Amino acid sequence: MPLYEYRCESCGEQEEKLEGFSAPTEHACEACGAPAGMKRQISRTAFNLAGGGWYAGGYSTAAPTPKADASPAPAAPKGCAGGCACHGGGN
Numbered sequence: 065m066p067l068y069e070y071r072c073e074s075c076g077e078q079e080e081k082l083e084g085f086s087a088p089t090e091h092a093c094e095a096c097g098a099p100a101g102m103k104r105q106i107s108r109t110a111f112n113l114a115g116g117g118w119y120a121g122g123y124s125t126a127a128p129t130p131k132a133d134a135s136p137a138p139a140a141p142k143g144c145a146g147g148c149a150c151h152g153g154g155n
């Protein structure tokens with residue numbers, strides 16, 4: 065269950081809640097009484113937890129392949145004879 069961070073747009077009150085994904089993204093603020101003042105923020109805590117495991121488990125172990133070796137120079141499109149928009153790059 066993700067940890068969500070809420071912040072009141074009316075008074076600035078902040079709180080964190082453990083809620084399901086289907087929970088409403090706003091609710092009344094207990095501090096100032098605004099009916100829907102508390103708006104869900106992107107929770108830094110939950111984001112870091114998910115991101116840490118994600119990066120540690122997968123992407124950091126695979127070194128990126130240099131593109132210079134992998135991809136040949138793009139061929140000229142068929143049907144153009146040069147001097148057209150396809151060849152206007154200055155190369």
Ligand SMILES: [Zn+2]
Nearest residue numbers: 072075093096
């Ligand atoms: Zn408030």
